[in-house]
Amino acid sequence: MPVLLAAVLSGCQNDYGYINARWVEEIDLTPNPQLEKALENKAITEASYIQAFADAMNKGTRINGDLDYAADYDMLLIYGDGYTQEYDLALGQERGNEGLLVAAFDSTSKGYSIPAKNADKLRGILYGRSAYPIP
Template sequence: MDVEVGPIKRILLTVPVLLAVLLSGCQNAFGFINARWISEITLDCQPADGRAQSEPFESRTFTDPAFIKLMADAMNGSKRVQNDLYHGAEFKMKLTFGDGYTEDYILNLGEAEGKQGLLVPAENSAKGYTVSAKDADKLRKLVYGEAGSTIQLSMWDNL
């Protein structure tokens, strides 16, 4: 009983490659941002449209785990914008990881509720990603809320 091994080996070698290609296409270009690895997020306000540098604040560092998780979830759920971008910068955002590594982004939320946000890697400002209106609304409340307010997220906010 001769069994031809060649085609079976090819199939067994091809399946993992196809699986890797399919799975890699399911993520955004950031890869997976693990909130537990981020120690802080700094937002620097960029003046535009007649705003002063300090509106809503000059610079603010967020270390609250709820805010960091919300930002990581928003980044992980972002979708690639297909067109080239021409945009200003509302905030320069720096993610600082526990080992000291940093990543820079541009974050545009606007103040209008119900609108999507825009997230752009600083090293390639022609490629952007939309942040869902739901996530952008949550971030707006925390960023544009009172600078001294604490973050209140219920377990229902993450559903």
């Protein structure tokens, strides 16, 4: 049992912990009103899409130092028991670029780089599969 627990926890490289997609019921995304581009509110409930978001978050690596960014979306994870977590999500629309995830409670110094492959999957979900095919 301790070996299994160590294997599960070894993926917990983020300060916000491991995001288990099975516990998340919904992801609400609200566009940043300060952006010039028109984005729509999104409510993600499809299990495969929630899994893609969880995978992207779990693969994020910590960025040290002060952050200067403009989030595309305010992201709210809603768990089955009613617990919520808030983040800022910055993806941009350029395929092949890394994304940025920032815990809303510490928006100037706790950022996580989302690998380009995972960021592209999220772009495919948010901006349409035809423009950003999900690899």
